[in-house]
Amino acid sequence: MGKSHMRRLQQSAETSATLLNLFLWDIDDCKEKAEEYHNKSYEQRMKSFKGESLLNPRNVLKKLKLKDDEKRMEAEKAIEIINLESFIYSFLTGIKTQECLDSFFKCMIMPQMKIIERDVRLYFQLRSAAYLRDYCTLINDEEDFDRKELLHKHFALNLSHYGGHLADKDNGWIVLKHAHMTRLKMKREADALVQSESNQVYMPHELVAYLRERIDRLFHPERFEGLGGIMSDEQQIEAYIASDQESQEVTVNIERNSSAELESSPESESSPEPESSPEPESSPEPESSPEPESSPEPEGRRNLGVLNGISRTEIKNKNGDVVAIRREYENENGERISVTERNVRFGHTKRIRWEDDEVKALERAIAEVGPRWIKIKEQRYPELENKTNVQLRDKARGELRRRKRLKIDLGVYASLQGYDE
Numbered sequence: 001m002g003k004s005h006m007r008r009l010q011q012s013a014e015t016s017a018t019l020l021n022l023f024l025w026d027i028d029d030c031k032e033k034a035e036e037y038h039n040k041s042y043e044q045r046m047k048s049f050k051g052e053s054l055l056n057p058r059n060v061l062k063k064l065k066l067k068d069d070e071k072r073m074e075a076e077k078a079i080e081i082i083n084l085e086s087f088i089y090s091f092l093t094g095i096k097t098q099e100c101l102d103s104f105f106k107c108m109i110m111p112q113m114k115i116i117e118r119d120v121r122l123y124f125q126l127r128s129a130a131y132l133r134d135y136c137t138l139i140n141d142e143e144d145f146d147r148k149e150l151l152h153k154h155f156a157l158n159l160s161h162y163g164g165h166l167a168d169k170d171n172g173w174i175v176l177k178h179a180h181m182t183r184l185k186m187k188r189e190a191d192a193l194v195q196s197e198s199n200q201v202y203m204p205h206e207l208v209a210y211l212r213e214r215i216d217r218l219f220h221p222e223r224f225e226g227l228g229g230i231m232s233d234e235q236q237i238e239a240y241i242a243s244d245q246e247s248q249e250v251t252v253n254i255e256r257n258s259s260a261e262l263e264s265s266p267e268s269e270s271s272p273e274p275e276s277s278p279e280p281e282s283s284p285e286p287e288s289s290p291e292p293e294s295s296p297e298p299e300g301r302r303n304l305g306v307l308n309g310i311s312r313t314e315i316k317n318k319n320g321d322v323v324a325i326r327r328e329y330e331n332e333n334g335e336r337i338s339v340t341e342r343n344v345r346f347g348h349t350k351r352i353r354w355e356d357d358e359v360k361a362l363e364r365a366i367a368e369v370g371p372r373w374i375k376i377k378e379q380r381y382p383e384l385e386n387k388t389n390v391q392l393r394d395k396a397r398g399e400l401r402r403r404k405r406l407k408i409d410l411g412v413y414a415s416l417q418g419y420d421e
Helices: 002-025 027-045 057-064 069-093 097-102 104-108 117-140 147-154 164-168 173-196 205-219 233-240 356-369 373-379 389-406 411-416
Strands: 246-255 308-316 322-330 336-344
Touching (some): 002 027, 002 069, 002 205, 057 069, 057 104, 069 097, 069 104, 097 117, 104 164, 117 173, 147 173, 356 389, 373 389, 389 411
Antiparallel strands (some): 308 322
16 A cells, blocks of 8 residues: 555656746746646545645655655655645635645645744745735724734744644744744734735745745755755755845753743733844853853743743944844743844845946846856856855846836846746
8 A cells, every 4th residue: 555655646746846847937837737737636646645735744654654765755755846836836826825824834844854944934924914814804894803813823822833843843943933023013013014915915926936946956956065965954054045144053042930841822912022122232252152051951942932022132243243143032931031043144235246247247147048046157157156146136136126216128137027026
């Protein structure tokens, strides 16, 4: 039976892969054929994996009972292909987007993958749009609804709400941090945001870019290899979030006032946002700033529960540059949580100088290759050797915005509008 399950899984993945390739090159073409390929893929695996269109990797791998590591890796890749395709289908068509979001951390973050901040930010951006749709519908229907309950439905402060497996992820706390921050934002700004986002977009540009990068990593892992071989986990994470201009060196300490485990509890309505709390005038360097002696290793980060912001400290180096931030939170049990994020870049990044010949080379590359930044780097345009693929993308986006603002011919940059704006 195990072999037949695996065969159906692989057949389904092959069909889903066709749709993923269409999504890479032409979203309109992908949308036209989405239903055909999605339904075919589902039918191919239905006998073995009947149920939701998104597969739970842990349940599927348990059913396959694979002892060979190579076979397990093949199965994991097939599951990821199917789930990416199902996610794309849902957001292209607007069908079952809520169910897809509910399964995001269970099905889109594979067991072997780390949770990084970009995944979480994207999730809560999509979740915010879903919340605003529900909020707007209830207001328009003039229903008497509990706003606190609606907030809890979309932004619960309990890891098990997003997937019980997150308790085993070292950085699962990032999910709760963003849930708390987004919850406060929606609580304060929902009415204004509903007015400004009346025309909802199921497939925002950020989601398109995210999915395309996931597909590229899946089909072309060699593009993400370092000179000495496949990059380490830390290098992959840094490369994956380069466009967000921040790194993931984070430490968490929990100062316990009781031995009881944290349990999830309702949000304190009066809790302020961490960013709004006062900042000390100066702080020592990260290397020389010891954590409180009573703070144990981050053993209790699994269930952070309620987060009440206490302080936000900027840590500076000798030149006065901010190199880290330390935030402190406190929950209902009086346990104080200290979170230190190092190597964080604040504000605008340093402006990159572009020479005329480099701009012309970029325009020539876009005309020849399209807005495929990794492929442009592979083509080895001499003038662009010193530019990263992220810098190429940012320059092209900036030029597109400039030309739109001045209402002049978009030229080759027009191709970014449907692909990578």
